[in-house]
Amino acid sequence: MVHLGPKPPQHRKGTFTDVPQELLTELKNLEELLTITPETLIKITDHFITELDKGLSKKGGNIPMIPGWVLDFPTGKETGDYLAIDLGGTNLRVVLVKLGGNRDFDTTQSKFALPKHMRTATSDELFDFIAECLKKFVDEEFPEGVSAPLPLGFTFSYPASQNSINEGVLQRWTKGFDIDGVEGKDVVPLLQASIEKVQVPIEVVALINDTTGTLVASMYTDSEAKMGLIFGTGCNGAYYDVVKDIPKLEGLIPDDIDPESPMAINCEYGAFDNEHLVLPRTKYDIQIDKESPRPGQQSFEKMISGYYLGEVLRLILLDLTLEKKLIFKNQDLSKLQTSFILDTSFPAKIEEDPFENLSDVADLFQNQLGIQTTSAERKIIRVLAEKIGERSSRLSICGIAAICKKRGYKSAHCAADGSVYNKYPGFKERAAQGLRDIFKWESKEDPIIIVPAEDGSGAGAAIIAALTQKRLKEGKSVGIKKN
Numbered sequence: 001m002v003h004l005g006p007k008p009p010q011h012r013k014g015t016f017t018d019v020p021q022e023l024l025t026e027l028k029n030l031e032e033l034l035t036i037t038p039e040t041l042i043k044i045t046d047h048f049i050t051e052l053d054k055g056l057s058k059k060g061g062n063i064p065m066i067p068g069w070v071l072d073f074p075t076g077k078e079t080g081d082y083l084a085i086d087l088g089g090t091n092l093r094v095v096l097v098k099l100g101g102n103r104d105f106d107t108t109q110s111k112f113a114l115p116k117h118m119r120t121a122t123s124d125e126l127f128d129f130i131a132e133c134l135k136k137f138v139d140e141e142f143p144e145g146v147s148a149p150l151p152l153g154f155t156f157s158y159p160a161s162q163n164s165i166n167e168g169v170l171q172r173w174t175k176g177f178d179i180d181g182v183e184g185k186d187v188v189p190l191l192q193a194s195i196e197k198v199q200v201p202i203e204v205v206a207l208i209n210d211t212t213g214t215l216v217a218s219m220y221t222d223s224e225a226k227m228g229l230i231f232g233t234g235c236n237g238a239y240y241d242v243v244k245d246i247p248k249l250e251g252l253i254p255d256d257i258d259p260e261s262p263m264a265i266n267c268e269y270g271a272f273d274n275e276h277l278v279l280p281r282t283k284y285d286i287q288i289d290k291e292s293p294r295p296g297q298q299s300f301e302k303m304i305s306g307y308y309l310g311e312v313l314r315l316i317l318l319d320l321t322l323e324k325k326l327i328f329k330n331q332d333l334s335k336l337q338t339s340f341i342l343d344t345s346f347p348a349k350i351e352e353d354p355f356e357n358l359s360d361v362a363d364l365f366q367n368q369l370g371i372q373t374t375s376a377e378r379k380i381i382r383v384l385a386e387k388i389g390e391r392s393s394r395l396s397i398c399g400i401a402a403i404c405k406k407r408g409y410k411s412a413h414c415a416a417d418g419s420v421y422n423k424y425p426g427f428k429e430r431a432a433q434g435l436r437d438i439f440k441w442e443s444k445e446d447p448i449i450i451v452p453a454e455d456g457s458g459a460g461a462a463i464i465a466a467l468t469q470k471r472l473k474e475g476k477s478v479g480i481k482k483n
């Protein structure tokens with residue numbers, strides 16, 4: 001038998017002859033709403049650049065642009081054992097990093113799913129949970145105990161203002177978090193206090209954002225890396241600017257820091273366009289924002305990141321069935337009416353269904369939502385998932401293009417991490433096409449490419465802790481001028 005080799009990727013050949021005209025018309029409208037043309041991408045990116053600059057000005061703007069007090073590039077020669085923790089939107093990870101000093105490192109790690117109630121728990125519950133996970137990990141890794149406190153890099157994936165590397169005052173929760181008693185507080189002493197309670201010998205040396213960690217970890221192994229990006233539960237990016245080009249730091253820089261010194265910036269660009277000037281928001285995006293714990297915040301993130309993509313699909317389907325009565329006739333919609341019941345793996349699995357009759361989609365709706373779908377409905381659902389995924393990928397690269405244009409990067413490795421980047425079908429190809437639509441490169445090889453990042457919140461945190469310890473040993477500043 002002739003082996004034909006792997007089949008080409010599934011291309012939608014299905015016909016829509018079995019789809020009622022009314023539903024087709026509705027689909028066309030939705031496709032229109034969810035399509036981001038090259039012209040729109042360029043317009044959004046130009047505004048994004050203005051907003052990045054505004055975030056660095058004394059006046060400020062929508063995008064926080066937080067100086068992260070990482071004032072050196074990694075050399076690749078950093079050595080030592082460091083602990084790192086990564087409090088993301090879905091998981092807590094504890095990592096032991098052994099820096100090899102030759103652009104190499106080794107990691108041992110444990111992942112703890114954040115308990116669902118954690119998003120609305122108390123501050124003590126959150127930091128005690130982290131300390132408990134740290135204790136479990138350290139007891140496991142160091143059964144004989146340790147001779148001196150372990151230095152720890154704390155990756156805190158939320159917008160936290162920093163006046164120094166080992167400080168982080170939470171500006172606001174994002175990704176559906178709403179824990180009392182943390183916003184406006186420095187989270188380092190809050191964690192340190194919980195660590196003391198469980199008596200595990202750990203010292204928090206540095207607080208970093210996961211994008212800054214991703215940037216530094218990726219530069220440690222790849223000198224072409226110019227930014228660190230996360231497309232996960234949330235979205236964000238970090239890059240190195242230059243101290244003298246950050247107006248809001250004027251007068252705050254200690255004398256021992258050269259104005260030409262690099263300064264890592266945690267952009268927090270999920271907040272881009274909170275003024276709603278350029279992003280093509282649909283009524284579904286507006287509803288998600290209105291019903292979120294922090295309405296008016298993170299407008300860009302709420303259209304593109306992992307926490308929200310499943311919810312966008314759910315609201316569109318609900319509209320088509322409840323309001324327009326075009327699909328799911330005589331079906332039990334109680335599960336579909338539960339907010340955030342669909343995480344982003346749901347549209348991802350719809351896009352991954354390789355069968356012409358979309359039988360995987362049929363199983364998905366039956367098993368997760370108790371809804372029996374018709375062939376015609378599945379075709380509509382498939383197109384909607386594709387359009388939501390495509391919109392996310394195309395909008396996601398506007399931050400990348402804006403940073404490259406702002407910094408004048410003609411070529412760059414943009415190191416990306418997060419489950420949407422790593423697992424959403426077609427994300428990489430669609431993102432690359434989005435960049436081509438903006439830059440209109442003539443060359444065969446794209447000069448600016450998105451590459452898989454190193455473990456930013458693990459190795460990145462450790463490398464930054466190592467860079468910080470080196471500065472402290474040399475008596476160098478790691479924060480604003482002490483008056």
Ligand SMILES: Nc1ncnc2c1ncn2[C@@H]1O[C@H](COP(=O)(O)OP(=O)(O)O)[C@@H](O)[C@H]1O
Nearest residue numbers: 088089090091232233306307343344348418419
């Ligand atoms: N197969 C998938 N495709 C795309 N996104 C996914 C997939 N599975 C889970 N996700 C989404 O990824 C997010 C988790 O991102 P991840 O980077 O793993 O964690 P964190 O954001 O805590 O760092 C969740 O919002 C989830 O909905």
Ligand SMILES: O=P(O)(O)OC[C@H]1O[C@@H](O)[C@H](O)[C@@H](O)[C@@H]1O
Nearest residue numbers: 088089157158174232233234236
């Ligand atoms: O890794 P996660 O949880 O997807 O986080 C990505 C981004 O999510 C945003 O909501 C946070 O404000 C950022 O600080 C963070 O970098």
